[in-house]
Amino acid sequence: MQRQGSYCGGSAAIRVRAAGGVLLVAHLALVAWITLRPLDVDWVSAANLRPFAGIRHDLTLGWEEAACRIGRGLALLAPLGVLLPMANGRLFVSPLASLARTVAVGAFLSLGIELLQTGVPGQVVDIDSILLNAAGVAVAHLAVVPAARARLRRREETRHRTALHRDDPAQGRTPTIPRVGIAP
Numbered sequence: 001m002q003r004q005g006s007y008c009g010g011s012a013a014i015r016v017r018a019a020g021g022v023l024l025v026a027h028l029a030l031v032a033w034i035t036l037r038p039l040d041v042d043w044v045s046a047a048n049l050r051p052f053a054g055i056r057h058d059l060t061l062g063w064e065e066a067a068c069r070i071g072r073g074l075a076l077l078a079p080l081g082v083l084l085p086m087a088n089g090r091l092f093v094s095p096l097a098s099l100a101r102t103v104a105v106g107a108f109l110s111l112g113i114e115l116l117q118t119g120v121p122g123q124v125v126d127i128d129s130i131l132l133n134a135a136g137v138a139v140a141h142l143a144v145v146p147a148a149r150a151r152l153r154r155r156e157e158t159r160h161r162t163a164l165h166r167d168d169p170a171q172g173r174t175p176t177i178p179r180v181g182i183a184p
Contacts, residue, residue, distance in 0.1 A: 013089055020086030027079050028109075034076070035113050039122025047125040054128035073132030074139065080106045081140030091153050095146050099138065102145075106137030 048054045058066045084102045110133035117123040 017087060017089040020083055020089070024080070024083040024087050027083060031076060031113070035123070036116055036120055038120055041122045044122060044124055049125070049127055051127050051131060054126050055132075070132060073129055074136035076129075076136065077106050077110055077133040078136035078140040080109070081137040081142075082144045085141070085145050085149075091149055091156065093149075095149075098145065099141055102141050103134055103138045107134040110134060 055070065058069045060066075061069075081102055084105055085098055090098075107130060110130045114125050114127075114130060117125055
């Protein structure tokens with residue numbers, strides 16, 4: 001099968017990319033509203049700059065509270081694991097490169113959110129948030145993107161094969177005529 005490029009083509013692919021872009025912007029707006037709005041609180045804990053200290057503290061609160069807090073950290077940016085590759089629209093890309101690129105973008109966005117939170121009243125910087133957000137992006141990416149790309153590639157190959165059979169009626173082989181050069 002000959003690839004016309006690494007992007008999937010056609011109007012359906014354009015719609016998928018456009019939908020991915022719109023959903024990505026909507027999700028990032030929601031995340032910004034959740035994480036960057038000022039909170040009216042009486043007391044704020046100190047910033048957590050030691051990795052896994054906040055997670056260890058959450059685990060001491062009991063499994064229900066720990067699951068809620070850790071799950072919230074995993075779920076905040078998890079949709080980016082699907083929306084970033086969807087907005088990109090590449091079908092033929094290395095799964096490892098796609099995972100690394102998506103997790104890196106998720107981690108950098110989480111870092112940006114944490115840095116912006118330093119100036120927001122009532123919000124506390126937590127290094128564990130960056131770790132949990134990046135892990136959530138990775139889990140969502142691994143759960144959805146490889147299977148979805150494989151399915152879309154199979155559908156694209158099937159469409160390509162049916163187009164070849166439609167365009168090339170069986171008329172037999174075309175005779176080849178050897179070329180003879182003309183001497184000067």
